[in-house]
Amino acid sequence: MKNETVLRTKDLSIGYRRARRAPVVIASDLSFSLRPGELVCLLGPNGAGKSTLMRTLARLQPPLSGQIWLDDRPLDSLRPGQLARRLSIVLTDRVDVGAMSGYGLVSLGRHPYTGWTGTLTEQDQEIVAWALQAVRARDLADRYTVEMSDGERQKVLIARALAQQPRVMLLDEPTAFLDLPRRVEVMDLLRQLASENSQAVLLSTHDLDLALRNADRLWLLSAEGELFDGAPEDLILNGAFERVFSAEGVTFDRERGSFHTRQEACGRLRLEGDGVAAFWTRRALERIGYAVEKEGENGDTASYTPVLPPPQSATGTVSVRLQDDGFIYNLEMEGRADAFATLNALTTYLRRGGAGGETDAQVDEDLYARR
Amino acid sequence: MNRENAPFATSNIRVHPSLTRGFSVAPGLLLTGLALVALAAFMLSLAVGSVRIPLEEIVAVLLGGDASKQAWATIVLKFRLPKALTAMLAGAALSVSGLQMQTLFRNPLAGPFVLGISSGASLGVALTVLLAGVAVGLGGSTTLLAGISLAGDTSLALSAIIGSGLVLLLVMSVARKVQSGMTLLILGLMFGYTTSALVSVLIYFSVVERIQAYISWTFGSFGGVTWRQLQVMAPAIIIGLAGGHLLMKPLNALLLGETYALSLGLNVRRVRLGIIGSSAILAGVVTAFCGPIGFLGIAVPHLCRSLLHTSDHRLLLPAVSFLGATLALGADIVAGLPGSQLTLPLNAVTALLGAPVVIWVILRQRNLRQAFAG
Numbered sequence: 248m249k250n251e252t253v254l255r256t257k258d259l260s261i262g263y264r265r266a267r268r269a270p271v272v273i274a275s276d277l278s279f280s281l282r283p284g285e286l287v288c289l290l291g292p293n294g295a296g297k298s299t300l301m302r303t304l305a306r307l308q309p310p311l312s313g314q315i316w317l318d319d320r321p322l323d324s325l326r327p328g329q330l331a332r333r334l335s336i337v338l339t340d341r342v343d344v345g346a347m348s349g350y351g352l353v354s355l356g357r358h359p360y361t362g363w364t365g366t367l368t369e370q371d372q373e374i375v376a377w378a379l380q381a382v383r384a385r386d387l388a389d390r391y392t393v394e395m396s397d398g399e400r401q402k403v404l405i406a407r408a409l410a411q412q413p414r415v416m417l418l419d420e421p422t423a424f425l426d427l428p429r430r431v432e433v434m435d436l437l438r439q440l441a442s443e444n445s446q447a448v449l450l451s452t453h454d455l456d457l458a459l460r461n462a463d464r465l466w467l468l469s470a471e472g473e474l475f476d477g478a479p480e481d482l483i484l485n486g487a488f489e490r491v492f493s494a495e496g497v498t499f500d501r502e503r504g505s506f507h508t509r510q511e512a513c514g515r516l517r518l519e520g521d522g523v524a525a526f527w528t529r530r531a532l533e534r535i536g537y538a539v540e541k542e543g544e545n546g547d548t549a550s551y552t553p554v555l556p557p558p559q560s561a562t563g564t565v566s567v568r569l570q571d572d573g574f575i576y577n578l579e580m581e582g583r584a585d586a587f588a589t590l591n592a593l594t595t596y597l598r599r600g601g602a603g604g605e606t607d608a609q610v611d612e613d614l615y616a617r618r
Numbered sequence: 619m620n621r622e623n624a625p626f627a628t629s630n631i632r633v634h635p636s637l638t639r640g641f642s643v644a645p646g647l648l649l650t651g652l653a654l655v656a657l658a659a660f661m662l663s664l665a666v667g668s669v670r671i672p673l674e675e676i677v678a679v680l681l682g683g684d685a686s687k688q689a690w691a692t693i694v695l696k697f698r699l700p701k702a703l704t705a706m707l708a709g710a711a712l713s714v715s716g717l718q719m720q721t722l723f724r725n726p727l728a729g730p731f732v733l734g735i736s737s738g739a740s741l742g743v744a745l746t747v748l749l750a751g752v753a754v755g756l757g758g759s760t761t762l763l764a765g766i767s768l769a770g771d772t773s774l775a776l777s778a779i780i781g782s783g784l785v786l787l788l789v790m791s792v793a794r795k796v797q798s799g800m801t802l803l804i805l806g807l808m809f810g811y812t813t814s815a816l817v818s819v820l821i822y823f824s825v826v827e828r829i830q831a832y833i834s835w836t837f838g839s840f841g842g843v844t845w846r847q848l849q850v851m852a853p854a855i856i857i858g859l860a861g862g863h864l865l866m867k868p869l870n871a872l873l874l875g876e877t878y879a880l881s882l883g884l885n886v887r888r889v890r891l892g893i894i895g896s897s898a899i900l901a902g903v904v905t906a907f908c909g910p911i912g913f914l915g916i917a918v919p920h921l922c923r924s925l926l927h928t929s930d931h932r933l934l935l936p937a938v939s940f941l942g943a944t945l946a947l948g949a950d951i952v953a954g955l956p957g958s959q960l961t962l963p964l965n966a967v968t969a970l971l972g973a974p975v976v977i978w979v980i981l982r983q984r985n986l987r988q989a990f991a992g
Contacts, residue, residue: 305881307880327884329883330883331881335881336877336881338878340875342874342878343724344929345929346927347928347929347930351928355870355873355882358871358883359882361867363864364866364867364932365870411882
């Protein structure tokens with residue numbers, strides 16, 4: 248395969264110029280490239296300069312030094328119209344266009360192609376319809392944008408950026424104001440758009456989990472201005488995540504690709520059970536500060552990453568199994584056995600100090616209430 | 619029929635096909651309607667006044683014929699026709715200028731005068747009218763007062779043109795440098811405060827007659843414009859209106875905000891200069907010849923948006939021109955108090971009649987944002 252790039256930078260330095268003072272350098276010596284058809288997620292702590300990088304790549308602000316090439320042409324040599332036909336953006340700013348339909352908003356994306364009145368040709372209309380179809384928002388064509396939900400409006404804004412038929416799409420936190428299902432939908436959509444249209448899509452996000460699952464590559468921008476570029480898995484394995492997001496009291500869990508607050512493990516529990524229920528039971532126990540070890544399916548004892556070294560031996564055992572129409576959680580600890588109907592009951596019990604607490608009656612009540 | 623099985627279950631959605639496909643039959647009809655209403659208002663304003671003249675006589679005079687009374691021909695040609703033309707041009711000019719400012723600054727409260735155009739004109743007029751009064755007030759002779767043609771039409775218009783022109787140049791030179799439109803808006807506001815402070819100082823030291831002349835200028839009037847002045851005013855406004863209409867596409871892009879407009883390939887600074895330039899010419903020329911006429915420029919764009927359910931400038935620009943002309947003519951007719959010898963200050967009429975209409979229109983809107991492009 249040809250190693251072709253659509254966007255390329257060399258020794259790029261980004262930041263802000265100030266009058267009569269030294270410029271604020273946010274990141275420097277950035278050399279990277281975007282290839283057609285790939286989805287790249289830009290992650291980094293707040294204030295690392297993700298937006299500045301996006302703005303610089305979109306020529307909304309000048310670089311401090313270094314070069315950017317778009318389609319093998321220096322970015323600053325492109326006329327505004329040429330740039331608009333190659334690169335489009337979706338910003339976090341709330342767009343308020345007044346009384347305008349989804350179709351009208353998307354058709355604004357045809358501006359770089361239309362004449363002085365902005366009248367759409369038949370071809371333009373087809374492309375607008377295609378863009379709406381591509382984000383699965385045909386039904387939004389005749390709705391006013393003010394009447395749309397955040398997710399619907401985001402889709403229409405992505406369609407607008409698509410209608411520019413760009414080689415590169417830059418999206419600044421496109422999932423920021425969306426609920427979880429909408430985030431998954433939008434991210435999935437962007438990945439598909441990238442590969443189907445051979446476009447390069449670069450988006451910034453704080454959504455670590457979605458980025459790990461969807462991005463072809465990640466760019467991690469640290470607060471010090473270092474950019475780590477690689478497949479999500481590479482960056483997990485080589486410790487880039489720890490370096491970029493290192494902060495007091497927070498650690499990165501390489502096995503699960505997520506961050507945890509550092510805390511002293513308050514005990515060690517064995518977990519028996521399988522499948523989804525065991526998975527979430529483990530999550531619940533870890534959440535309240537227990538290190539959990541589990542009998543693996545192949546017989547090995549897989550120890551899940553303890554945040555800090557816990558007591559060497561387990562102080563109890565939790566087993567989860569299906570009973571009647573729900574799960575039941577049994578806890579054996581300090582010589583007594585208890586049954587719980589919900590993880591809430593189990594964790595409440597453990598948090599109050601385990602056996603001997605005055606919560607037994609409450610626990611039983613919960614259990615019976617469900618039956 | 620089972621709705622669930624309908625191939626396109628969009629029937630519960632309010633559909634405005636007209637606004638989705640640019641120009642189509644419905645908005646075309648609406649525009650024609652608005653133009654016809656403007657024409658009707660124009661004819662009506664020729665017909666009514668302190669003397670009632672039959673419509674067929676007016677048509678005869680306009681077509682170059684003779685009226686059955688010579689006085690009627692004189693009244694129509696010498697007084698009512700220039701006044702009606704002025705009202706029409708001024709109404710269209712202020713409304714287009716207001717629409718441009720509201721879109722450029724993404725602010726529903728913006729109007730033709732946000733950049734200080736009328737303040738500049740006021741200062742020019744105040745300097746001409748009041749400075750002489752200050753000289754008198756500080757002990758000059760009263761013969762001096764008679765020597766200057768008080769409120770002479772042309773000298774007033776000239777000083778207003780110079781005043782608003784200087785502000786225009788100032789604003790344009792600032793606009794070329796600053797990054798954000800908001801900065802301009804604040805500068806315009808500050809400039810307005812400064813000029814009104816200067817005007818109050820002038821008023822404070824001036825004599826009563828001069829103050830009265832100045833205040834009657836601030837009431838606004840379409841009646842003072844002569845045919846000769848129209849020869850300057852009409853071409854300037856037509857150029858401004860044409861310039862405004864040429865910018866319909868950039869104005870639409872600016873609805874998304876300046877950053878998106880930039881990303882769509884718009885040369886935002888140049889477009890901003892174009893918008894400010896045409897808007898300032900429109901507002902400046904009207905203010906110079908008719909005084910600072912308030913309200914129309916802010917209200918008409920809102921009325922049009924809610925009338926047409928769109929923020930598409932390809933429709934809005936012609937629509938606000940027609941509606942602005944209509945309302946200016948209407949306000950002028952009402953201010954003339956037909957059948958009486960009295961007249962009301964024009965600015966009082968535009969606001970007294972206009973404010974309730976706008977309030978009604980806006981309260982009627984289910985969603986306020988739909989009424990405002992803000």
